[in-house]
Amino acid sequence: MIRAVIVINDQGKPRLVKFYEYQPVEKQQEIIRNIYGVLCSRAENVSNFVQDSTFGPDTRLVYKTFATLYFIVIFDESENELAILDLMQVFVETLDKCFSNVCELDIVFNFNKVHTILDEIILGGQVVEMSSSEVVKSIEDISWLEKNPNSITRVSKSISSWQGR
Amino acid sequence: MALSGMRGLSVFISDVRNCRNKEQERLRVDKELGNIRTRFKNEKGLTPYEKKKYVWKMLYIYMLGYDVDFGHMEAVSLISAPKYPEKQVGYIVTSCLLNENHDFLRLAINAVRNDIIGRNETFQCLALTLVGNIGGREFAESLAPDVQKLLISSSCRPLVRKKAALCLLRLFRKNPDILNVDGWSDRMSQLLDERDLGVLTSSMSLFVALVSNNHEAYWSCLPKCVKVMERLARNQDIPQEYTYYGIPSPWLQVKTMRALQYFPTVEDPSIRRALFEVLQRILMGTDVVKNVNKNNASHAVLFEALALVMHLDSEKEMMSQCVALLGKFIAVREPNIRYLGLENMTRMLMVTDVHEIIKRHQAQIITSLKDPDISIRRRSLDLLYGMCDVSNAKDIVEELLQASIISQ
Incomplete structure (x- = not known):
């Protein structure tokens, strides 16, 4: 199970924090501080894996840097480390498609949208969708609904293609 | 991306970004919290848009590490809003701020259930995501049968069914005593x-x-x-x-x-x-x-x-093939694969009798003890500990002593 998805910048400022097992806010901040302490001391060209009991018992951590940001996933041993790296790549590729060349500022000012995107990828600590194009499709439907809040639902192409099967 | 922005929210985020130090940030956040508190007290005068904006601000402040000990009711109440933009905020912020035992969740159960059994699939998705993310006992007691129905319904779109599956998984993990899965094997077999x-x-x-x-x-x-x-x-x-x-x-x-x-x-x-x-x-x-x-x-x-x-296990032939592969991995340049190679060799030591074959890779494993990456050094230490026996103890202990001098 995925326990948390965290994005912080290279100064340690949180940009996205999502825990799938409730943690009080002080505990969340303590975990984020610990992670930042470990990650900023790591050299380039080392592995993407860190194991440290301060993140919680039996947990593993995978991180990936994109420009000024660290993307971090904390998870337990029921997940495959490299597959979690794939997951982070899918998340970032999806952000890239939604914001066309995502940068830190996009995430700062659109943290609510980033939550929306994350919810299409992970649910209850499990991956719900690994196809970036499927995620983008759902996000397009959601944006349409936001602009047309009086309609019940968008009749998208995906519905007709699904019914045609 | 077309998700609509909110000016008041952007201005606040900008203000926080412009703070020069933590003290300034705290002052700006406290001012905002005071403002939100006052606005919530006089809820009658709030438009849905404003309520939505304040609830998003609460989540932003919470992410920065400040305790937000009020306004939970306002976030939860948005769940029963009739329109998508407000409802979505209610769902997302509630799932971040509240833990599974929070009293307010009980108040939301009816609204959540209505969304799950309703015919609007976008609302169904929001509700399933909240229940899956929180997974509380009362949710399991009152919602699990409805979620099961969605998963096996032939009239539901894949979008809803995949979320129903994971929502059910979470409810089951957290409350195995409530979810009765007897007789689920046929259903599971069909789902596969x-x-x-x-x-x-x-x-x-x-x-x-x-x-x-x-x-x-x-x-x-x-x-x-x-x-x-x-x-x-x-x-x-x-x-x-x-x-x-x-x-x-x-x-x-x-x-x-x-x-x-x-x-x-x-x-x-x-x-x-x-x-x-x-x-x-x-x-x-x-x-x-x-x-x-x-x-x-x-x-x-x-x-x-x-x-x-x-x-x-039993296919001995494949097992030696596995050790050969792992031997290759612990020597590649790509650090992730080196790391996992060492870890899996350690695991292999525990499950099967390949001790002697693994010992052939001792020199390479000792090289990893000097890797610049501490994660890899740790894995190699675990492996050396596991493979140490009378025949190689002297060599390994010598290397460990040297490594411990270097890391001091």
Whole structure:
């Protein structure tokens, strides 16, 4: 199970924090501080894996840097480390498609949208969708609904293609 | 991206960004919290837009690390808003701020249930996401049957069904005493026949949870898992959107092999043969390539296949092939693969009698003890500890002593 998805910048400022097992806010901040302490001391060209009991018992951590940001996933041993790296790549590729060349500022000012995107990828600590194009499709439907809040639902192409099967 | 922005929210975020130090930030946040508190007290005068804006601000402040001990009621009440933009904020912020035992969640159960059993699939998705993210006892008691219905309903779109599967998984994990899964094996077996890869992936995750709890009840699903592996390995009926860097849904391959590891063995000779054919293909057919993302994905599958072979053990021939592969991995340049190579060698020591073959790699393992990456040094330390015996104790202890002097 995925326990948390965290994005912080290279100064340690949180940009996205999502825990799938409730943690009080002080505990969340303590975990984020610990992670930042470990990650900023790591050299380039080392592995993407860190194991440290301060993140919680039996947990593993995978991180990936994109420009000024660290993307971090904390998870337990029921997940495959490299597959979690794939997951982070899918998340970032999806952000890239939604914001066309995502940068830190996009995430700062659109943290609510980033939550929306994350919810299409992970649910209850499990991956719900690994196809970036499927995620983008759902996000397009959601944006349409936001602009047309009086309609019940968008009749998208995906519905007709699904019914045609 | 077209998701609509909110000016007041952007201005606040900008203000916080412009603070020069933590003290200034705290002052700005306290001022905002005071403002929100006052506005909430006089709720009558709030438009839905304003309420939505303040609730998003609360989440932003919470993310920065400040306790937000009011306004929970306002966030929860947005769940029952009639329109999507307000409802969505209510759902997202509630799932971040509240824990499963929070009293206010009880107040939301009816609204959440109405969304789940209602006909608006976008609302269904929001509700399933909240319930799956929080997974509380009262949610399980009052909502699990409705969520089950959505998962097996033939009239539901894949979008809703895949979320229902994971919502159910979470409710089951947290409350196994409430969710009765007796007789679920037939249903699970049908779900594993699913053609849509999104629904199949979520169903496979649900299956992992069920089978890890009680594999005896799910023997009938084992051949279905092998079928899924065959479909993926042969690239049959895999739509383009589920092909990741040229690999047919690596995530589903990994999950399926994880599920198979919960069965103690594969008895049926023809199914066993089919499975080992697929595994053999994965072990032989994976090369290190230039593209790092493709490498990650193909090796995610490969390491899971290794774990499954180690688990099913008996084929001695494949076991030595596995050690040979791991020996190759611990010497490659790519640090992630080196790390996992060491870790899996350690695991292999525990499950099977390959001690002597692994000892041949001792020199390479000792090299990793001097790796610049502490994560790799730790893995190599674990492995040296595990493989140490009378024959190599002196060498290993000498190396460890030297390493401990360096790391001081």
